Structure formats: C-alpha cells, structure tokens
Amino acid sequence: MSPLFLKAQNNHQQFESIDSVKHGSFNPNEAHSFHDWFKKGHVSGLFRSNSIQTYRPKSEIFSAASGLGGRIYYHSAYWHGFQMGIGGIYTYNILSTDLSDSPETPYIPKWERQLFDLENPDNKHDLDRLEELFIKYRYKDSYIKIGKMLVNTPLVNPQDSRMKPSAFQGIWLDWNEGHRFELNGGFFNKVSPRSTTEWIPTNESIRLYDHLLDPENEDASIKTRGLIILGGHYIPNETIRFHSWQYYIDKVSLLSFNQIEYHRTKTKLGFQYLYQHSLGENHYLNLNHQAHLLSGHLKWINDKWQLSYNQTLSLTGDALKFPAEWGAEPFYTFISRHRIEGLDNINSKAIKIDLQPFDGWNALNIGVYGIHTRFGTDLKGNSLTQFSIDLQTHFRGDWKALKLRLLNSYFHSNGITEGSFLSEPIFHSQMILNYQF
Template sequence: MKSHIIFLGLLLLCPIFGNSQNNNQQLQSIDSVNLESFNPNEAHSFKEWFQKGHTSGIIRANMMHTLRPKAETYNGALALGGRLYYHTSYWKGLKLGVGGLFTYNVASTNLASNNYMFAPKWERQLFDLQDPVNKHDLDRLEELFVKYRHKDSYIKLGKMLVETPFVNPQDSRMKPSAFQGLWIDWNEGHRLELNGGIFNKVSPRSTTEWIGISESIGLYERYQKGDTSSPIHENINLWILGAHYKINSNMNYHNWQYYISQFSYVNFNQLEWRKSPIQIGIQYVFQKGLDKRQLFSKMPAKQNTSIMSGQVKWIAPKWQISYNITQGLSDTPFIFSKEWGNDPFYTYISRHRIEGLNGVNSHSIKLNLQPFNNWKDFNLGVYGIRTAYEEVDVLLNNSTDSYLNQLSLDMQAHFSKHWENLSFRFLNTILIAKGKVINPFLKEEIFHSQLIVNYNF
C-alpha cells in the first residue's frame, strides 16, 4: 500500500506539460506534399536558394517513472534535449535538408542494470540503449537529404524520417527512428497516391549510431538483456511500397508492402468507411517468412502468418469512443523489427505490443474526451486493453495461456496565443499480466508514467 501511495504522489507532483502524440499511426506519406506550400522557383539563384531557406527545431524535456510495488523497485529518469533542422528553399524543384539532435541525462536512477526482470526498460530508451551509462555524448545526425519535386510528386535521397504503418519514427522518446535510403512519392492521380522506397541503414529510436538493416533486427532485446555479442551481418535492404485509393467520399483503402530480403515479406491492408457519426475499419496483415537459415527470427522460411484487426468508432463533437479487436489467424506469431516502428493495429496503445506473441486475441476500448470549450487542442484519453496469448516454453516444449491487461490515462494538449509553440503529453499506465507469464519483465504489476514537454520553433 505504501508503494502505491508513493507512485500516486509522483504523478501528482509532475507538472502537467508534455508532447501531443496520436495513439494511432497515421497512414500518410513521408514528408507529405499536401502539408507544405510549394513554389518550384521560390529561389531565383544559388544565393537565394540558401537565403530563403528556413530553420526549425524542438526543445524537449522527457521524464519517466516506473514503479513495481511488489518488488519495491523504482526507476526514474529526466532527459533534456533538442533538435535543429535547416531546409533550403526550392530552386528549380530542388531542396536540401540537414538536421541533428542532442540529449542530456539530467538525472536518473541506475540504468546499467543487467537484471532483465527489473531492468529500467523504458528509462534507458530516453538515452542510448547501446551505452546506458553515457550521460553526455548523445548527439546524432538525423537528416541529410536532397529532394526534387515536380508538381505534386517528389523523390528524396539520404537520411530522413519515415512514416508508414510498421516503419515510423515512434517519437515518444528523445531520438526517433530515422532511415537512410531513397523515397519516391507519386501524387498525380485524382484519387490514387503511390509511394515507396528502399533503405539500407537505420538509426533506431533510442540509439545514436547509423547501422545496417540487418544489425538493427533484435537490437532492443540484445541490449535490454545486456547482450553485447556481435550480430550476424548480412547485406539486406528494406523495401517499402504503398498505395492509397480514395474509393468515394466515405471510404478509403490503404495497402503497404514490406520486403526485407532474407527476413520476411509483409502485406498490410486497411479499409475504412465513415459516415458521421460512425466509422468502421478493418485491417488484414499477411506475412511470409524468408529466413531460410533463421538468422534473424525463429519463423521458418515459407511459413505464413496472418492477423486481422477491426474497429467500430462513434464520433461526437466532444468525445469519441471505439471498440477494437485484433485476432491472430494462424499458429505462428507475427514477427517484425521493433526497432523500426510501432504496431499499427487498431487495438494499439502506448506501451503495448502484440508483435512476437502467439495466438493473439486482443480487445481494447478507447475513449477520447475534449471537455474544454476554450481549449480546442486538449484531449483526455482513457484506454483499456486485454490481450490473450500463448506463452511458449522452449525448454519444456509446451505452451500456456497468458493475459496482459493494461489501463492508460493519456492527457495531450497544445497551448494557444503566447504559448502556442508549447505542447505536452502526460501518460499514466498500469500493466498487469496474468497466467504463467514466462517473460520475466511482466512477472508482476507495473505502474509507469511519462511526462513530455515540447517547445517547437
């Protein structure tokens, strides 16, 4: 009881400032041309190309607390950092971009623990998973690209942020996931948009180095467990192809395909229909294993797995509520690299993943409230999820039914007038696992909170 009171006290003492994040992944193109003004001849000379460029950035404070009442263990961390970007103007359709970030460990508990059950899993992710004791040298080159745009389409080459269902920045830490490669966005069709690219390097969230695609697979698990052994190096690339079709004014279809040579092929489909106040959505994901030597996963080559997810949502002016379900359709788990992005399924809420789980049956209810008339950009989210799955014990060659329950209170807002560049996110989470839980990290209930303050300029 005493530990519960301490945790609640920590929440009340946190100032209510943070970062506004959307719990659901947005299916949009990278650097979407619909979100920026475009004048191909904005600059008329090489000099004006740079003079008319613009600088932007973000200053972020990020604080986390994790309490395990039963074991009476506590982990906490406060990170402070920023990002700075410079993009030239357009000159004959060309634009250059460069940007980087830095992070400082202002204060934290011991982040170097190798005890996987009580490891400061989330607090480590504020800094550098590869070197958790490093508190100062935490900078990274994040963007370095050249972009050519013609009409409403463009091609982009270099280091960049990527926004797709399975590959995305997952930007709730200090350093989002960034990718190196080539991206093309074609948007000349009346209702059709095509985009895709190839990437050979990634700097995963919560790391500072740029590494090969193969090196990044399983990186989080290795470093959370203190495994510093060298991964198997294979020259593989990540291929992405997206197609988006507006069927009519009420219905949209999205298809994303991911091909990772010697790892897997994934086909993601989403169909959504909306007619006020109802929205209905369905997702279907098919995966085929390609890892013949099982270097990167335990999924045998040619083995298939599939998942379906659905949503029914009621949308009112000041509140929205949805019922969501995700169901595995095969005996094998869906395997994808956590280092590349969050789950895109309708049931997803922060701190809850179904990737890698056997026999998934997940249900969630999401309630979003906008209670203030004079604060349009304030959202209070109350989310609950229950995921049933099979825990596989390799040593005993059997499986048991387990459950992971989670309740989250997610407060997000942007300020206005003189404070319009300031935003916050305040996330509070309770995780309770039931059954014969083999994963040691989830052996007992966990109370977790996160506070993010962003100032954009």
C-alpha cells in the same frame, strides 16, 4: 516533416507521405540563384523535456529518468525543383536512477534507458546524432528524396515518444498526381533506431533491442541488403479510404498490410489485414513462418467524445515478427507501451475513450484506454492487461507552440515467466513537453 507530437486519437494510424505536400502551393523556383537557395531556406525544430518513472510495488523497485534536448532542422528553398535538408538532435541526461545492469534486481529499467542510449546506459552527455541529410527533387505534387530522413508508414515510423526517434537512410519516391490515388515507396539500407546514436546497416538493427536489453540474448547477424517499402492509397470519395503497404526485407520476409475504412459523421468502421511469410530460414524466422492477423475497429463520434471498440486476432499460430527498432505497430488495438509483435495466437481487445470536455479548448484530449491481450497456446493462462490515461494538449496564445503529453499506465499479467519485464504489476508514468518552432 516528422510527426513531432502524436495525437492520442491517432495511435500511429497515419498514412500520409513522409513530407506534408500542400497541393497547389509549390513554387519550384523560390530561389533564383545558388546563394538564394540557402538564404531563403528555413529553420525549424523543437525543444523537448521528457521524464519517465516506473514503480513495481511487489518488488518495491523504483526507476526514473529525465532528459532534456532538442532538434534543429534546416531546409533550403526550392531551386529548379531541388531542395536540400540537414538536421540534428541533442540530448542530456538531467537526472536518473541507476540505468546499468544491476545484480540486485532482475528487472532492467527498459523505458528509462530508452530515453538516452541503449547501447551505453552510462552515457549521459555524448548523445547527439545527425538525423537528416538529404537532397530532394519535387515536380508538382510528387517528389523523390535521397539520403537520411524520417519515415512515416504503418510499420516503419519514428515512434517518437522518447528523445530520439527512428531515422532511415535510403531513397523515397512519392507520386501524387491523381490526388485520389497515390503511390509511394523506397529502399533503405541503414537505420538509426530510436534510443540509439549510431547509423548501422539494416541487418544489424534487427533484434538489436533484444540484445542491448539482455546481453545474454543471442546476437546473431541476419543477412539482408535492406528494406523495400511500397504503398498504394485510394480515396474514391469522402467516406471510404483504402491503403495497402508492402514491406520486403531482403532474404528475411515479405509482409503485406492492408486497411479499409468507412467514415460517416457519427460513426467509423475499419478493418486491417496483415500477412507475413518468411523468405528463408534464419535466426529471426523459420522457413515456413506464416502470420495472418485481422484487426477491426468500430468508433462512435460525438462533439465532446469518441468511443471505440477494437479487436486484433491471429488467424494462424505464428506470431508477427517485424523489427521493433523500425517503428510502432499499426493495429487498431495499439496503445502506447502495449505491443503484440512476437506473441503468437493473439486475441487482443481494446476499448478507447477520447474526451474533449471543455468548450473553447478542443486541443485538450483525455484518452482513457483499456486493453486485454491473450496469447499463446494456453489462452486462459497467458494474458497482459493495461489501463492508461493519456492526456495531450497544446496551449493557447503566446504559448500555442508548447505541447504537453502526460501518460499514466498500469500493467497486470498472467502466465508470463517470472523475472520477465512484465511478469509483475507495474505503475508507469511519462511527461513530455515539446516547444516547437
């Protein structure tokens, strides 16, 4: 099951399996016949309203968009351990400013476009997509799944803050019989990136955003047969967790992401190490490309607040280069709208405060986040600073299925090329309402 509403505190630091498997709750023969297999299935989904606004006070440019849509999934019951699933998504452009390329402004309304169809900004109605179509076999707490699905790993994930998340086609295997030790992995040859409506081969998805947001950007095809993911997870006790993920993009790169965390009642300490090297020279990576990044996290936890200091550093001059079309970044410094992928010589520092100020309303989280990222060879001259207030909650009683996210951000940069998307101050806001059923 995909994360339909991401908690602010997590910021994509989630390493569960694609499906939420409950140990000991599995009945391989819920259905007793082919007819029961479908009749005893269940329907789930959500309705979503999503609005985005961006204002540039220096240029006096305002852009906005509001979308309405939903998702419907049907998963059959289990019959001899087998389950099938199908699901789709629909979206409507309710209201928006001009989202097409305009000669009057050098700035593309990137975030507003991402609500709908990046491949066709003028498309306001034909925005549906088949998102899930799979067959799954489960044995005890392990399973294998084949088809179209949502994937949730550190670098490949739905990044679900628009109307359409990223989805993948392939095969996934999860082995979880040790319960303190888990292995999972798979192979994917097609993807439907976030904010698009078509299924395309993995090689065509790499750098797709760059080309769609800037048609003059070189649209060079990269030769690869697909993506292989392998994850290993070890939880020796209640205080220590270790995760290791390997991402092999055929003929492009090999990336290793590793995380260890130590968690006590009032404190949490974590380290992440990422290593990437190229497997050949192409339009995406140089032959000798090697990226090493280290991210650290120290968090203090109280009943009504959590405070953390986070830092990510480049250990070499090369930048992490991993398709943004496939997911959000996993680093401790990550906050919504702030990416370090593609930037070299990173030194990123973030302070995050999460508040639950009201007794009896623990579901309300007010996130106050500040991040300053220096990059490039001239570290004093190139930087991006972001300040965000991220409110997330779900309601109670009859409206407990209704969830709200309100994100407000301010961006300031130094040393970024004039005319680039983040080259001048920006005020940005987003409101998401989800009703999940």
